[in-house]
Amino acid sequence: MTAGKVPVTVLTGFLGSGKTTLLNYVLTERHGKRIAVIENEFGEIGIDDALVIDADEEIFEMNNGCICCTVRGDLIRILGNLMRRRDAFDHIIIETTGLADPAPVAQTFFVDDEIRAALALDAIVTLVDAKHLSQHLDEVKPDGVENEAVEQLAFADRIIVNKTDLVTHDELEALEGRIRNINGVADVLRAEWAKVDLDRILGVGAFDLGRALDIDAAFLTDTDHQHDESVGSVGFVIPGEIDGDRLNDWLGTLLRTQGVDIFRMKGVLAIAGTEERYVFQGVHMLFDGQADRPWRAGETRENRLVFIGRNLDRAELERSFAACVAG
Amino acid sequence: MPTMLQPGALSPTWRVDLGEFVSTVAWSPDGTAAAAGSLSGAALLLSTRDGQVVQKLTDHPLGVLALSFSPASGRLAVGGQDGLLRIYDLATGLDTAHTCGAWVQALAWAPDGATVAAGAGRDLVVVADDGTERASWSDVPSTITSVAWATNGQRVAAGCYGGPRWYEPGAPGATAKVFDWKGSILTLAVAPNGKWLAAGNQDNSVHIWRLWSADDLQMSGYPAKVEAIAWDPTSRFLAVGSVGDVTIWDFSGRGPRGSTPVVLDGFSRRVTVVRYQHRGRRLAAGSADGLIVVWEPARHTLPIQVVGTDDEVSALEWSPDDTRLLFGTASGDVGVIDVPG
Numbered sequence: 001m002t003a004g005k006v007p008v009t010v011l012t013g014f015l016g017s018g019k020t021t022l023l024n025y026v027l028t029e030r031h032g033k034r035i036a037v038i039e040n041e042f043g044e045i046g047i048d049d050a051l052v053i054d055a056d057e058e059i060f061e062m063n064n065g066c067i068c069c070t071v072r073g074d075l076i077r078i079l080g081n082l083m084r085r086r087d088a089f090d091h092i093i094i095e096t097t098g099l100a101d102p103a104p105v106a107q108t109f110f111v112d113d114e115i116r117a118a119l120a121l122d123a124i125v126t127l128v129d130a131k132h133l134s135q136h137l138d139e140v141k142p143d144g145v146e147n148e149a150v151e152q153l154a155f156a157d158r159i160i161v162n163k164t165d166l167v168t169h170d171e172l173e174a175l176e177g178r179i180r181n182i183n184g185v186a187d188v189l190r191a192e193w194a195k196v197d198l199d200r201i202l203g204v205g206a207f208d209l210g211r212a213l214d215i216d217a218a219f220l221t222d223t224d225h226q227h228d229e230s231v232g233s234v235g236f237v238i239p240g241e242i243d244g245d246r247l248n249d250w251l252g253t254l255l256r257t258q259g260v261d262i263f264r265m266k267g268v269l270a271i272a273g274t275e276e277r278y279v280f281q282g283v284h285m286l287f288d289g290q291a292d293r294p295w296r297a298g299e300t301r302e303n304r305l306v307f308i309g310r311n312l313d314r315a316e317l318e319r320s321f322a323a324c325v326a327g
Numbered sequence: 328m329p330t331m332l333q334p335g336a337l338s339p340t341w342r343v344d345l346g347e348f349v350s351t352v353a354w355s356p357d358g359t360a361a362a363a364g365s366l367s368g369a370a371l372l373l374s375t376r377d378g379q380v381v382q383k384l385t386d387h388p389l390g391v392l393a394l395s396f397s398p399a400s401g402r403l404a405v406g407g408q409d410g411l412l413r414i415y416d417l418a419t420g421l422d423t424a425h426t427c428g429a430w431v432q433a434l435a436w437a438p439d440g441a442t443v444a445a446g447a448g449r450d451l452v453v454v455a456d457d458g459t460e461r462a463s464w465s466d467v468p469s470t471i472t473s474v475a476w477a478t479n480g481q482r483v484a485a486g487c488y489g490g491p492r493w494y495e496p497g498a499p500g501a502t503a504k505v506f507d508w509k510g511s512i513l514t515l516a517v518a519p520n521g522k523w524l525a526a527g528n529q530d531n532s533v534h535i536w537r538l539w540s541a542d543d544l545q546m547s548g549y550p551a552k553v554e555a556i557a558w559d560p561t562s563r564f565l566a567v568g569s570v571g572d573v574t575i576w577d578f579s580g581r582g583p584r585g586s587t588p589v590v591l592d593g594f595s596r597r598v599t600v601v602r603y604q605h606r607g608r609r610l611a612a613g614s615a616d617g618l619i620v621v622w623e624p625a626r627h628t629l630p631i632q633v634v635g636t637d638d639e640v641s642a643l644e645w646s647p648d649d650t651r652l653l654f655g656t657a658s659g660d661v662g663v664i665d666v667p668g
Contacts, residue, residue: 053389056429056448058469060488060511062530073469073488073511076529077432081390081408084348084641085366086658112529113551113570114597 005120006083007203008092010105012152013127014136015098018162022127022194023095029198033090038078040097051089053078057097059104062111069285070104071111079108083118091202092119099148102126102155103263103284109207110286123206126156126186127194131166133175146310150231153179154263154308155283156186157206165192184233185266185306209279209290231263234314235306236321241272242303243326250324251287259285262309268292270301272326329572332593334618334635339662340651341378345369349655352642355396355403355417361653362403363642363661364391370405372415375646375653375663382420385413392432399440400456406431412445414458423458433474435483442496444483446471451485453496462499467492473514477538478521486512486526491536506536506543513554520562523578527553533567533576535583544584546576551597559603559610564624566610568598573612575624591628594618599640604649609666611652613640619654621666632666 013019027035027050036051058073075094082089096105102124109121128136128149136149153159159179164172176188189196247269254262262284269278280289295301307317347367354361360381364370370384370391387407394405403415412425412434429448436443437453442461444453448470452463464485473486482493482504490508495501511529517538518525524536532547533556546567555568565576565583572592576583596615603610609631611621619640621632642655650668655661 056470058488060469060529061509062511071529073529077430077470077472081366081392084350084657086347087367 005118006089006092007122007205008079008094008109008119009122009202010102010124011093011095011127012100012102012124012156013098014129014132014149014152016132017098017127017129018191018194019095019127022160022162022196023093025194026093026198026202030091030202034088036082036089036092038075038092038094040095040100053082055094057100059101069107069111071108072104075105075108076112076115079115079119083115101146101148101151103151106155106207106283107286110283110288120205121207123157123201123204124155125158125160125201126152127160127162128153128179130161130163130172130175133161134178137178146231150182151263153182153186154231154233156183157204158201159183159186159188160191160194160196160201161188162191162194164190182231182233183308184235185264185308207281209281209288209292231308231310232312233306233308234312234317235304236314236318238303238305238318238322238325239300240303240325240327241270241301242324244271244273246324246326247271250320254320255282255285255287258309261311262307264308265306267303267305269303269305270295329592331595332618332620332630332633334633337619337634337636337662337664339664342660342662343371343373343378343380345371345655345659345661347659348657349641349659349661350391351394352644352653352655352661353394353396353403354644354646354653356398356647358647360417361661361663362394362396362405363653363655364394364405364407365655365659366390368407368409370394371661372403372417373661375651378662382415384415385422385424387411387413392430393434393445395434395436395443397436397440397443397456398438402440402443402456404434404436404443404445404454406434406445406447410447412443412447412452412454414443414454414456425452425454425458425460427452429470432470432472433486435474435476437476437483437496438478438480444474444476444496446474446485449487451483451494453483462494462496464494464499464503466503469511472512473526475515475517475524478517478519484515484517484524486515488512491515491524491526504539506541508534508543510534513552514556516556516558516565518558518562518565518578519560522562523558523565525556525558525565527556527567533565535565544582546574546583546588555598555601555612557601557603557610559608560606564603566601566603566612566624568601568612568614570597571595573598573601573610575610589624589628591620591622591624591630593620600643602643602645604645605647607649609649611643611645611666613643613654615639617656619643619652619664621652634664636660 062069276291345365347365368386372382389408415422427447433446469488488511493504574588639657
């Protein structure tokens with residue numbers, strides 16, 4: 001539930017993708033709202049009219065050094081002091097460095113209880129430069145190092161393709177196809193000068209389990225997509241009701257064996273013996289789930305799941321999940 | 328289910344409104360003055376008799392994070408999110424400002440009161456009471472969240488991610504003694520007998536090192552990150568504030584390993600601060616549900632005093648004579664209450 005919590009938007013994107021332009025646009029359009037910006041990029045232009053706090057990326061490993069449970073120590077301190085103020089903010093925007101891994105930022109909101117209680121991670125918004133994205137995606141990284149552009153697309157709830165005026169229509173279509181190959185779930189928006197409909201990126205509740213997880217039906221049934229990137233997204237619908245114990249075992253095994261490779265996951269499940277839908281989401285090995293609204297009369301009890309990650313095996317995920325169906 | 332604590336009315340000797348989250352409070356060593364700082368950046372020096380403002384201290388834009396009186400030299404150190412460390416001479420009211428360049432998150436005076444150690448970002452600095460820098464180190468691997476002196480004053484510890492690091496102000500070039508540990512430290516406390524260092528951590532644990540063998544032990548499985556810890560004056564007991572309760576570990580005999588702590592419960596939310604008396608056996612705690620509670624845990628787990636404030640208790644300190652408590656709250660109240668004898 002996010003009632004009473006201050007929404008926090010995480011803004012990622014390479015240097016030059018237009019993050020500062022977007023920030024200034026937000027601050028102008030949302031004039032009168034109290035917005036705090038936590039900035040992480042040196043060398044970009046300043047921002048007027050907002051409380052701007054400099055952060056210095058500090059990644060802490062939690063749980064005895066498990067690499068998928070990393071958090072941002074600097075954000076815990078900065079957000080901690082911000083939310084303690086009675087003079088509260090309407091919205092907080094965290095701008096990450098161009099090369100930042102979004103996982104520790106998102107995981108901070110799962111791990112720290114005080115932050116969980118007061119703030120709601122609203123969405124990860126990734127801004128890309130239409131002209132240079134392909135080049136960034138093609139960059140070959142040393143073994144074991146993730147391509148940051150791929151990572152930022154994979155983690156996103158909203159992707160803004162900026163500077164569309166610098167490419168042709170065909171180039172844009174091809175680029176968006178490539179983006180959807182990596183992340184078939186995120187909303188993709190086009191922009192010039194970072195001008196987008198702010199209602200589509202702010203206050204969207206992408207991490208809010210209480211809101212319906214709107215998983216695009218077309219994406220879920222699209223199985224013949226060609227994936228040439230190692231990072232991609234997989235979604236499927238499995239009819240029937242799920243056995244709770246088998247689901248626990250399946251999830252435990254999945255997170256233990258593939259948690260490193262699963263960047264994001266979401267789902268709406270029908271669990272045998274319960275009247276409510278079960279909704280969940282996760283970032284790497286961190287998992288958050290709860291009972292949602294009751295299934296409606298006439299609504300088909302089925303299970304919708306979405307994964308975004310590295311080397312995902314659709315057939316195996318679907319098969320192993322289907323084995324959890326009760327009966 | 329534990330029985331919930333039932334607070335009596337708060338009847339403070341005096342009360343002052345700072346208007347914004349009180350981040351830190353302190354008593355002067357003679358007990359006549361108190362200092363309080365808030366996240367608005369305001370800091371006040373108050374008379375502890377009636378709460379009258381003795382001096383309005385210089386604002387630290389974005390917030391005061393730490394303040395501490397020298398135990399001996401008539402100075403008050405204040406650190407803020409503006410990256411400044413100000414040292415006030417209480418006799419004249421004048422201050423010197425030391426630019427640290429990053430949030431001054433933690434302050435601790437050396438036992439002799441002649442120098443103060445400050446953690447500012449990843450730098451540890453030791454500054455004399457006249458404002459001159461005596462030593463500084465920049466090899467701390469992550470932001471310093473807490474600072475603590477060894478009881479003999481020869482070493483000072485910086486608490487950070489990666490374990491506490493001990494530096495020698497008398498030998499600034501010497502290599503730091505590192506208690507290597509993979510975890511993020513939020514607060515440090517040295518036992519008064521100089522034998523133990525305790526750390527409250529982000530990973531819901533308390534970690535203890537024996538000084539100086541660096542043997543260590545850990546109490547894990549707290550329900551939330553640990554930010555409230557305190558040693559009793561005899562160094563036998565370590566109190567840990569967590570969600571719903573305070574646990575007390577006994578370090579006598581074979582130590583707490585494998586033992587069961589005493590539990591003081593009845594809070595509905597997080598215990599934000601725990602403080603033992605300077606010389607007595609009483610323990611005071613403040614909580615997010617607005618309670619100030621005093622026990623004498625060695626005699627009884629039922630409290631001596633329970634009072635309710637109207638907001639989270641964010642700071643709490645015993646008077647030097649152990650008879651009164653100075654408190655601060657999340658809504659900006661600062662006040663003093665008497666503790667029955």
